[in-house]
Amino acid sequence: MAIITWKSCYETGNATFDAEHRALVNALNDLHVAMREKRGDEVLLPLLTTLNTYIRKHFQHEEETMLKYHYPDLEAHIKAHGSFKNTVKDFQEQVLTGYSGLSPELYKYLRDWLLNHIVKTDSQFGNFLREKNIYTCGPPVL
Ligand SMILES: [Fe+2]
Numbered sequence: 001m002a003i004i005t006w007k008s009c010y011e012t013g014n015a016t017f018d019a020e021h022r023a024l025v026n027a028l029n030d031l032h033v034a035m036r037e038k039r040g041d042e043v044l045l046p047l048l049t050t051l052n053t054y055i056r057k058h059f060q061h062e063e064e065t066m067l068k069y070h071y072p073d074l075e076a077h078i079k080a081h082g083s084f085k086n087t088v089k090d091f092q093e094q095v096l097t098g099y100s101g102l103s104p105e106l107y108k109y110l111r112d113w114l115l116n117h118i119v120k121t122d123s124q125f126g127n128f129l130r131e132k133n134i135y136t137c138g139p140p141v142l
Pocket of ligand 1: 059062077081117121122
């Protein structure tokens with residue numbers, strides 16, 4: 001599995017969300033590098049702790065914006081965020097109690113979920129904002 005290269009087509013058009021998504025991808029890449037260098041178990045707990053704090057803050061930003069603009073898929077989106085938050089928290093607890101370490105399955109799960117969510121689900125919200133002419137970086141120049 002290779003390092004994730006950020007592409008402009010992953011962007012939602014919302015500067016805050018895009019910066020936060022990039023930070024999440026960077027965190028995944030850090031984990032990947034650590035795993036490749038066999039330092040995975042050493043960085044797993046701090047990384048899961050950072051990820052846990054970070055996704056909570058990021059998901060809250062998205063959900064607040066969805067609520068503000070009456071996004072029709074808000075409920076489903078909150079549910080998806082909630083189940084991922086619970087899974088990350090469970091992993092974190094398993095690592096804390098020594099029950100689990102870093103496995104390729106764990107890394108693959110985090111990577112697949114986050115990329116799929118950013119590229120598919122969040123980009124739909126980005127399209128919704130564009131259709132409503134809501135830009136955080138200023139309107140497009142025509
Ligand atoms: Fe999201």
